[in-house]
Amino acid sequence: MPVDPTDVLFVSKPLCPPWDDSGKLLPYLVAKYMDGVQLAAMTPRGRPLELPGVRSEEIYRASSSFTVPMTEKARLLLRLLGRTTPPLVHFFFSPNRPTTRAARLFRRLNPGVKVVQTVMSLPAQVEALRGLVFADVVVTWSRMAAGIAAQAVRSRGLRARVVHIPPGIEPLEPMTPESRRQARKELGLPADRPLVLYAGDLEFSSGAEVTAAAAAEVVERVPATFLFACRRKTSASKAAERCLREDVTGLEARGYARILERVPSFKDLLRCVDVQVLPAETTYAKTDIPLVLLEGLSAGIPAVVARQTPMEELESAGAAVGVPPMDPEPLARALVGMLDGKGRVKALGDAGRRYVLEHHTARSMARAHADLYNEVLRFD
Secondary structure (H helix, E strand, C coil), X not given: XXXXXXXXXXXXXXXXXXXXXXXXXXXXXXXXXXXXXXXXEEEECCCCCCCCCEEEEEEECCCCCCCCCHHHHHHHHHHHHHCCCCCEEEEEECCCHHHHHHHHHHHHHXXXXXXXXXXXXXXXXXXXXXXXXXXXXXXXXXXXXXXHHHHHHHHCCCXXXXXXXXXXXXXXXXXXXXXXXXHHHHHCCCCCCCEEEECCCCCCCCHHHHHHHHHHHHCCCCCXXXXXXXXXXXXXXXXXXXXXXXXXXXXHXXXXXXXXXXXXXXXXXXXXXXXXXXXXXCCCCCCCCCHHHHHHHHCCCCEEEECCCCXXXXXXXXXXXXXXXXXXXXXXXXXXXXXXXXXXXHHHHHHHHHHHHHHCEHHHHHHHHHHHHHHHHHHC
């Protein structure tokens, strides 16, 4: 067999648009901003990445987001077991038993290959991670996940090393007052009142329900409009959306709430609101620190997040406001305190933007991965 010139092989969901899934977007951004490392990445057929230093392996049939069909996973495994293997293989998946079994089989058949595993999202029951570690190096997106992964490694007596690399985004520029007014006009949003955005899931947490309950309290003090822009990830989202519509019916009738089904430009929506909220008690099925939070913060939009989750490190850093999860009253108090005075919104937004530009850019994320790869390839 010919020698594979690749340094690192990415094993992930298909890396291609739409970039609506962090399971695709984060490895893509690592590849896009990587320097000095030759990569190979998995893409759909006929849709190469066309990035410098990246060779596309066109194996998928579709550009799956959120869930990859089992037939596609089987095709991926067969390709992985039948190809010449580079010295380092990096798996980007949320921990699950089928992927873990496949990765362990790959390791048995390729004992000389180093393996890196990124915990894309913590499992619903974090204790389950104990049986789902399979790599030489485990990468996590949050400090909380790093602690959980380290405990999982110790409990099984593994020699795996745990490395925390903050997730990175391509920062957004804040809008000028005029561009904000124009964006709101184009999106059909009120120009003269505060806008609060919930852009979390519907089916995996109580975040939308808690936000709706808090909204009912907030609007009695501050005439804000609450916007719900929620992606449908599973079939359960339809029932959850019906419940949300019932919760906000009265607010909608008074102009204080909207459920947005289609947004022409989500990033314009994100940049033209006043506050973003994500009071979710779990980050299951999301990146530990959701990318939408980081993108909003990078544009100077302050955020309110739930404590007792990986997101609380944003509060610890002074980059976001933290509230207890599953309780609308503290969320309502926090929002009233922020929206009563525009100066507080701006100060919090500025602090969040500084933090993201320092710790959560795609360039810094890619640089951290390059350092890790070079260390593993150099010393092992």
